Amino acid sequence: MPSPARVTFSAGSAGNYQIDSMLTVTGEPLPAATRLHVHEGAWQPAPGAVWSLLGVSGHVRYVEHAEKQRLAGVTPALGRPEATRAALIPIRKSEAWWNLAQDERRAILESQSQHIALGLRYLPAIARRLSHSRELGEPFDFLTWFEYAPEHGALFDELLHALRLTEEWRYVEREVDVRLTRL
């Protein structure tokens, strides 16, 4: 019985990633910390963590068949040796977003904001994993995770900049951008 994969991000003074910067894009900040520990498997906040965020990955929510195939062809695995930079960007959307019907959310996400098409343009340079938190009663709805080589840092910033200008991002009410280097 394979279940959706669980992940715990714990920030504190220990962990397999060094926290290079924490930028509060929208809403409340997260407390400062120097290291991030990423734990896969059972939800397991690190003892003494300053903050911990739990997520679960799983099935796609908006991606359609043709997009899924295109993504599968170019999506790199996590953990590539050269991808020593990472970003954890937890996001919370507004009640207005969640009250929309499925077709309305899809229209904003893709027809108006080209979220999927935009992401595809930055593959395979940037590996990505989306975890869901909303159903767990967590402070964020999504925990987005990215891995890239140092020379792709500017490219990643460009992708974020484009996404933050979209119609979809008008529904983002909390976003923190945590930049990391793998130790």
Add this chain to the structure above:
Amino acid sequence: MPSPARVTFSAGSAGNYQIDSMLTVTGEPLPAATRLHVHEGAWQPAPGAVWSLLGVSGHVRYVEHAEKQRLAGVTPALGRPEATRAALIPIRKSEAWWNLAQDERRAILESQSQHIALGLRYLPAIARRLSHSRELGEPFDFLTWFEYAPEHGALFDELLHALRLTEEWRYVEREVDVRLTRL
């Protein structure tokens, strides 16, 4: 910060519903019990429960704008005094279902199976609440809950019969049908 509502169904020898029958439709059964306790708010399995199932409700996953409006116009509230009968039907779908893209799942659910249209035909007689469990690592993906007056029992059976004949139901790998009377 309103979060999706949580619910805990605990079966045992105490609770606000009498268990009239438990029918295993597909897959593994649930252990027998005589009462069901429904708890809303924090997830809180009743002490000594034979089994407990946790769920979380929230935004719609397939319903489109026009359907959402139609549903809002005819969906009755839970807890109507005359609706003394209830059913808890936990459902688990196969990995094949969850590996489909969003448009493929929507096509099976509505274009081929008319799940939403079918349900609309039985409103306002049958009140319904869908809770999600998959993201919580629970044994079922959904906990479906229905409330109806005794005279609508045959109507409810008809709805279930129609749903179980659909293309969508070929992806159901576990289903238990628990019938209840409010005490």
